[in-house]
Amino acid sequence: MDVCILIPTLNEEKSIGEVIDGFVKQGFKNILVIDGNSVDRTREIARSKGARVIVQSGKGKGQAIIEAFQIIDSDVVVIIDGDGTYLPEEVNKLLEPIKKGIADHVVGNRLVNYEKGAFTRLNLIGNKLLNLLFRMMYGVDLHDILSGYRALTREVYKNIELKKHGFEIEAELTVETLAKGFRIVEVPITYRKRKGTAKLKPLRD
Secondary structure, three states: OEEEEEEEEOOOOOOOOHHHHHHHHHHOEEEEEEEEOOOOOHHHHHHOOOEEEOOOOOHHHHHHHHHHHHHHOOOOOHHHHHHHHOOHHHHHHHHHHOOOOOOOOEOOOOOOOOEEOOOOOOHHHHEEEHHHHHHHHHHOOOOOOOOOOOOEHHHOOOOOOOOOOOOHHHHHHHHHHHHHOOOEEEEEEEEOOOOOOOOOOOOOO
16 A cells, blocks of 8 residues: 655744654655745755655645645555644554555544643634534534544545635545545544644634
């Protein structure tokens, strides 16, 4: 199974090297960093660690992912943030349901095991409320639709229709997967406090 590790970045020089190293140690060689015009050393560090680096044509995490999906053609794409909040060594938790043929899209559930300070109080409450509303509206048992650590098969990422250019992209990925009739499951993952400055604007996003 050919796996591409996709890392959208914006000013992540404090953590990007560690994230890429984590995947390289496990034997992953197809690592694509799509960068939103960082003004620090993010791109330089990523290239030095062996990642392929592309500067996105537009702005926003969603636009970066949409652009990357047009470039990638691997069996599976794993999306992970470059801020060090997710553990590369947990990637097989996301790949396992796909390998077993029981899922087309796997989401890492952060709300099971998160480090103190990983979520602000507002973000945690907002996450739980949005997930509750989502379960009520769509009738599916998902608890972390906003997670940034997920794995998707080629059938999913080449067929879903994405339009959101910001942080709404995670919710849209989930909604589109369900709308197109693909199977989605969650697996528990670890969530750590990020390195560097957060880009998320909780109320707006």
